[in-house]
Amino acid sequence: MADQHDSLTHSCPPVDPSAAAGHSWFPGPPPPIYSCTLTPELVAKAREELQEKPEWRLRDVQALRDMILKEQPNLRTRLDDAFLLRFLRARKFDYDRALQLLLNYHAGRKAWPEVFQDLKPSTVKHVLDLGFLTVLPQPDPNGRYILCLRPGKWKPNDYPFVDNVRAIYLTLEKLIQPEETQVNGLVILADYTGVGMSQASNPGPFLAKKVVSILQDGFPIRIKAVNIINEPRIFKGIFAIIKPFLKEKMAERYILHGSDLRSLHRSIPRSVLPEEYGGTAGQLDMRAWSRLLLDCEEEFIVEFCQPDPLEGVELPDSMLFEGQQASGQDEDTFRGLRSQLYYCY
Structure with missing residues (x-):
């Protein structure tokens, strides 16, 4: 059975050594053959928080690999150690989850x-050039990289909202490639400066539900905090669209700071923030992350521009992503929430 996968899935995408050149602030791609890169402190943290035992790590990976080959023999997925470890860590080494x-x-x-077809950095260069998102060069004291989003930079007439989702994904x-992110998790900083009615009402609940579902239950990353700053009055309406789809633990990780930078600094210290947010880490550079992604074009082509991995796979009835169209209930919900947005505005 394993032979069906050997030519396609046991190895990770080829690593281009030049892809990481010039980006020394961010770790390069993992090597083809897994070798743990965690510091002793992170090994201890993974043991305590994720139930990861170094002496059992590869045994656990093999157990998950065996489950995939037995239960989903037609699934065209990577099966290399580094890739499967992402999913084990995200679910605290519970094989079934x-x-x-x-x-x-x-x-x-x-x-x-619409999001995943032909997904590669060059197709979202306009989003990156606009300054919609970046990653701050220094992680916070807990070792978590900070994804900075600026939704006010996007105007609905410029391009479809799904292009933003493509860039985020x-x-x-x-x-998620570096092991330290898999253990430490990620922090989001969302600056809502410039967000108005056109941006707030554009995605709708069906789109919001898909985004939240992918981030909560369809991607192997641990989002530890979502810091919202400079949110307008209509943010109550925006959050009303998102909140029904958030798990309780995730909803509790949203922190609203308004324009109070001192409040933000209690969550993210000034030493890692740019000057724009009262920090001491220099000016916000939106180009560095853009260059890093664009330099990894070939890597993403190998990862995403391939045949459908689910072709011929029978998924359980309880699968997360069901249907292509919004239900009548979703539309009714949207009408109610849209009126709430106008009231807040």
Whole structure:
């Protein structure tokens, strides 16, 4: 059975040594053959928080690999150690939940072809050039990289909202490569300066539900905090669209700071923030992350521009991503929430 996968899935995408050149602030791609890169402190943290035992690590990976080959023999997925470890860590080494997350990961691509078809950095260069997102060069004191989003930079007439989702997803794919991110998790800083009615009402609940579903249940990353700053009055309406789809633990990780930078600095210290947010780490550079992603074009082509990994796979009835159209209930919900947005505005 394993022979069906050997030519396609046991190895990770080829590593281009030049892809990481010039980006010394961010770790390069993992090597083809897994070798643990965690510091002793992170090994201890992974043991305590993720139930990861170094002496059992590769045994656990093999157990998950065996489950995939037995239960989903037609699934065209990577099976290398580094890739499968992402899913085990994200689900605290629970084999069944890690397998479900892997299936959700691939099902999300099938359910949302507008986002995942031909997904590579060059197709979202306009989003990167606009300054919609970046990753701050220094992690916080807990070792977590900070994804900075600026939704006010996007105007609905410029390009479809799904292009923003594509750029976010590519960024998350890059961020999850280093083992330290898999253990430490990620922090989001969302600056809502300039967000008005046109941006707030554009995605709608069906789109919001898909985004939240992918981030919560379809991607192997741990989002530890979402810091919202400079949110306008209509943010209550925006959050009303998102909140029904958030798990309780995730909803509790949203922190609203308004324009109070001192409040933000209690969550993210000034030493890692740019001057724009009262920090001491220099000016916000939106180009560095853009260059890093664009330099990894070939890597993403290998990862995403391939045949459908779910072709011929029978998924359980309880799969996360169901249907392509919004239900009548979703539309009714949107009408109510849209009126709430106008009231807040």
